[in-house]
Amino acid sequence: MNPGSHRAPLTPARSGVPEHGRVPKYYLVKARLEELLAELGPGGRLPTEAALAERYGVARATLRLALRDLLLEGRLRRQGRGTVVAGAKIEQPLSLASYTEGVTRQGLRPGRTLVALDRLAADPALAERLAIAPGEPLWHLERVLHADEERVGLESSYLPVARVPDLDRAFDPTGSLYAHLRGHGIHLAGAEERIETVLATPREALLIGTPPALPMLLLHRRSRDAAGRPLELVRSLYRGDRFSFTLDLTAGADD
CATH class of the missing domain: 3.40.1410.10 (Chorismate lyase-like)
Structure with a gap:
């Protein structure tokens, strides 16, 4: 028998979740932030870091890692002293x-x-x-x-x-x-x-x-x-x- 014949059929890759299932805390916060971005829409202003950290129950250092990813992906952009939802690339x-x-x-x-x-x-x-x-x-x-x-x-x-x-x-x-x-x-x-x-x-x-x-x-x-x-x-x-x-x-x- 083919050693791989009993395996489950391949499925589309799970978004960002490694095979062992352990997800960094900042990535979970990023997923929650993506939901917030969809609610706010392009140009919407995010709450302050302190407010977001309290809202998601994480340290500000963890929150900043999630925000950094979204900024690098072009999902957010800095505007003055705040952060807003970016439009399409x-x-x-x-x-x-x-x-x-x-x-x-x-x-x-x-x-x-x-x-x-x-x-x-x-x-x-x-x-x-x-x-x-x-x-x-x-x-x-x-x-x-x-x-x-x-x-x-x-x-x-x-x-x-x-x-x-x-x-x-x-x-x-x-x-x-x-x-x-x-x-x-x-x-x-x-x-x-x-x-x-x-x-x-x-x-x-x-x-x-x-x-x-x-x-x-x-x-x-x-x-x-x-x-x-x-x-x-x-x-x-x-x-x-x-x-x-x-x-x-x-x-x-x-x-």
Whole structure:
């Protein structure tokens, strides 16, 4: 007989409960808090830590562990000196669409604050990735990203000056870079993109307005024009508690 044939049929994984059945106290408090979040709804303000600890009969240290998890998951957010229920995460498609297009599709108002627009000489690594000679001039554009006036990310772009020589004069840094490029007859035709999770540096956390311990989603992109030439290198840092990314997958012919 197959040794596993007498086992009970597999069932969907129990949410957060390990096989031995022992659940940390903070996780039980988290489950109770999730019920409270559903009652309050987006924008609802939580009671104070002292009131919540008394309500659930736990130490404040235990309560803070539960709150920390919900903050990191994007279920809660800090507002002033209090904590409120967060709305749904912003879904950004993994496509050639700009940040503006992705945020606008969700009914939110995109915005950007200029940090820097500098002209610099391409170092060997940047030059290789952009298929230009070392020392050729590049634009470095760095901006804080907003959604409905909330700071949600930081974007850093490198483009050859020869491709967009008037970027410092004709471009509105609060608007879409891709729209500006299209207006100058430059169209993106493809890109390579890589995603990883990181922690923000102290500088990045200060610019985005988040604690350094908050997980971030980091996207590296190299965009190409219709001729296949590299046009832009982008490093985009998004708040992990506010963003998720979607990708439409299609089965191949042999699947």
